[in-house]
Amino acid sequence: MDARTEEFLAYVQEGGQVEATDWLPEEYRRKLIKFIEMHGNSELMGVLPEREWILKAPTLQRKLALTAKVQDEVGHAQLIYRVAEDLGKPREAMLADLVSGKAKFHNVFHYPTHTWGDVGVIAWLVDAAAIISQKALLKCSYAPYARIMKKICWEESFHILHGRDVILAMMTGTDAQRLLVQEALDRWWGPLMQFHGNPIPRDEDPMYVWRIKSQGNEEARQQFLDGYVPQIWELGLTVPDPNLRRGDEGVWAYSEPDWDELKSVVTGHGPRSQERLAFRARFLEQEQWVRDALLAA
Amino acid sequence: MIFEVFRQERKGQPFAHAGSVEAPDAAFADAWAREQYGRRGESEALWLVPRDAVHHITDWADEFDLKYRRVDGYSIKERLRIARERAGTTPAGDR
Amino acid sequence: MNARARLLLAIADDELIVGWRDSEWTGIAPTLEEDVAFSSIAQNEIGHARALYQLAAAELGNDADALAFDRAPDEYRCAPFVELHLLDWAHTIARRYLYEEADRVRLDALRRSDDAELAGLAAKIDREEAYHRMHAEMWAARLRDEPRFRAAVDELWPYALGMLEPELRPELARRVGLSVESTQAIERGEHTPELAELWSTMTEVRRSAPGAAW
Numbered sequence: 001m002d003a004r005t006e007e008f009l010a011y012v013q014e015g016g017q018v019e020a021t022d023w024l025p026e027e028y029r030r031k032l033i034k035f036i037e038m039h040g041n042s043e044l045m046g047v048l049p050e051r052e053w054i055l056k057a058p059t060l061q062r063k064l065a066l067t068a069k070v071q072d073e074v075g076h077a078q079l080i081y082r083v084a085e086d087l088g089k090p091r092e093a094m095l096a097d098l099v100s101g102k103a104k105f106h107n108v109f110h111y112p113t114h115t116w117g118d119v120g121v122i123a124w125l126v127d128a129a130a131i132i133s134q135k136a137l138l139k140c141s142y143a144p145y146a147r148i149m150k151k152i153c154w155e156e157s158f159h160i161l162h163g164r165d166v167i168l169a170m171m172t173g174t175d176a177q178r179l180l181v182q183e184a185l186d187r188w189w190g191p192l193m194q195f196h197g198n199p200i201p202r203d204e205d206p207m208y209v210w211r212i213k214s215q216g217n218e219e220a221r222q223q224f225l226d227g228y229v230p231q232i233w234e235l236g237l238t239v240p241d242p243n244l245r246r247g248d249e250g251v252w253a254y255s256e257p258d259w260d261e262l263k264s265v266v267t268g269h270g271p272r273s274q275e276r277l278a279f280r281a282r283f284l285e286q287e288q289w290v291r292d293a294l295l296a297a
Numbered sequence: 298m299i300f301e302v303f304r305q306e307r308k309g310q311p312f313a314h315a316g317s318v319e320a321p322d323a324a325f326a327d328a329w330a331r332e333q334y335g336r337r338g339e340s341e342a343l344w345l346v347p348r349d350a351v352h353h354i355t356d357w358a359d360e361f362d363l364k365y366r367r368v369d370g371y372s373i374k375e376r377l378r379i380a381r382e383r384a385g386t387t388p389a390g391d392r
Numbered sequence: 393m394n395a396r397a398r399l400l401l402a403i404a405d406d407e408l409i410v411g412w413r414d415s416e417w418t419g420i421a422p423t424l425e426e427d428v429a430f431s432s433i434a435q436n437e438i439g440h441a442r443a444l445y446q447l448a449a450a451e452l453g454n455d456a457d458a459l460a461f462d463r464a465p466d467e468y469r470c471a472p473f474v475e476l477h478l479l480d481w482a483h484t485i486a487r488r489y490l491y492e493e494a495d496r497v498r499l500d501a502l503r504r505s506d507d508a509e510l511a512g513l514a515a516k517i518d519r520e521e522a523y524h525r526m527h528a529e530m531w532a533a534r535l536r537d538e539p540r541f542r543a544a545v546d547e548l549w550p551y552a553l554g555m556l557e558p559e560l561r562p563e564l565a566r567r568v569g570l571s572v573e574s575t576q577a578i579e580r581g582e583h584t585p586e587l588a589e590l591w592s593t594m595t596e597v598r599r600s601a602p603g604a605a606w
Binding site for chain 3: 078286289291
């Protein structure tokens with residue numbers, strides 16, 4: 001590592017932030033693009049499981065709220081991709097890498113949705129897990145990315161509340177509705193526990209070393225468990241993990257998440273990975289003429 | 298064309314940079330930025346500025362001591378103490 | 393059902409179904425920026441439908457959700473125009489453009505109505521539609537030279553005419569530069585098979601637990 005890069009690294013490790021116009025080490029720029037691109041991909045692919053339910057929402061209020069939530073995710077993808085574009089990777093290239101399977105997106109968006117219960121659990125708990133990761137980006141060493149995270153986190157708080165409200169409506173409803181929630185929680189718990197990644201020490205995580213993110217994977221998972229397991233339990237729901245409990249020092253114990261499943265899913269072998277990528281590719285291709293018409297001034 | 302978006306949250310507040318949109322012209326930029334940065338009524342006003350129109354300054358020459366034009370260039374504490382002593386107005390607590 | 397309730401339901405059903413159709417683009421529109429904008433328009437249309445259903449519900453003694461979801465497909469009063477499943481951008485923009493122009497003609501007439509409540513709501517809706525028209529015109533101008541867009545406008549023209557009462561049609565034709573005589577309007581009253589399909593999807597969750605709160 002040359003002296004200039006060392007100085008840069010020391011600067012960001014002390015909490016310093018840089019702008020798009022500052023000099024950035026190549027390695028840092030590459031890591032940033034990779035991280036930001038995956039985040040943008042996740043927002044974009046994250047719309048697909050919920051989008052199906054926009055057409056099935058059971059009241060006008062839920063219809064409007066769910067449409068607004070999915071709209072937010074698309075908006076987040078736009079904000080995030082713009083940051084990556086300014087770092088040097090064009091949007092077409094990112095979308096091409098996404099649909100060809102070269103670039104990744106978050107594990108939770110590779111799974112199917114079966115009932116309206118999934119809609120509630122996704123908006124409540126998947127978004128809760130996501131907001132923990134995203135709040136840790138408010139201090140990102142790359143300032144343009146940190147800045148858009150304020151708007152994103154603000155909007156995500158609405159998602160969590162919307163999700164919790166959907167869940168509460170069902171949990172105060174019929175036995176059949178309560179069962180839908182429990183079944184959805186059973187389906188999503190495994191992927192949720194894998195969401196923050198394997199517990200590598202943060203100093204061995206390059207994204208932490210460059211202060212792209214400001215907390216380690218296990219810290220994020222503990223924060224999720226601490227914040228949300230009590231909220232799940234108080235509704236009379238059962239978390240499908242017999243080993244889950246809060247230890248004396250406030251550290252949560254849990255069964256080892258299935259890291260092989262995580263690896264297989266994010267490399268495109270999840271139950272809906274290929275179908276969703278094909279769907280995305282279909283509309284990108286079908287409407288290419290529109291983007292061409294926009295460019296032809 | 299990339300438009301930088303500046304957002305004013307409430308009347309009287311400064312416009313702060315919020316992000317950017319890429320749009321083929323000002324009409325599309327208007328339609329798109331309006332929704333991206335104002336759909337929840339969170340903005341009082343937006344400024345859309347073509348990125349190319351932003352003139353950017355980050356280099357500053359400060360080779361000699363320029364602190365005389367800032368408050369941190371002044372330390373009046375000691376002088377004030379002596380002046381008060383002479384005038385016989387030293388506050389009771391400092392005597 | 394009296395004439396007022398029938399009129400309210402016809403307009404509300406148009407707004408609901410066109411909004412439902414347009415909301416299908418949320419997440420897959422041609423650009424991310426447009427996705428966000430288009431989704432707001434779909435939400436607005438459904439918001440208008442809800443306000444209109446509330447007026448109708450006051451007459452009919454039920455509520456907006458019951459009117460939106462709990463009728464049989466053949467009880468909806470929407471025009472075939474809004475029912476068509478058009479998941480390609482040329483047809484989508486062609487419908488938006490024609491719909492907004494037709495809606496403007498209809499809202500202008502309603503604002504002059506003796507029914508103060510309805511006239512007031514029409515004026516309120518129109519303030520939001522003004523922005524939709526800006527959006528539709530911007531797109532129509534951009535796609536004007538695209539053969540598939542022009543073909544879509546021609547294809548949808550008889551449907552758009554059928555959305556309005558005959559006396560309002562010449563005004564619509566004048567606005568979009570097409571002719572009333574050139575075609576046979578596809579009238580409100582008969583439904584396309586696409587409505588029943590959409591209805592089955594949009595009521596699926598609700599029908600799974602009749603009477604439950606969601």
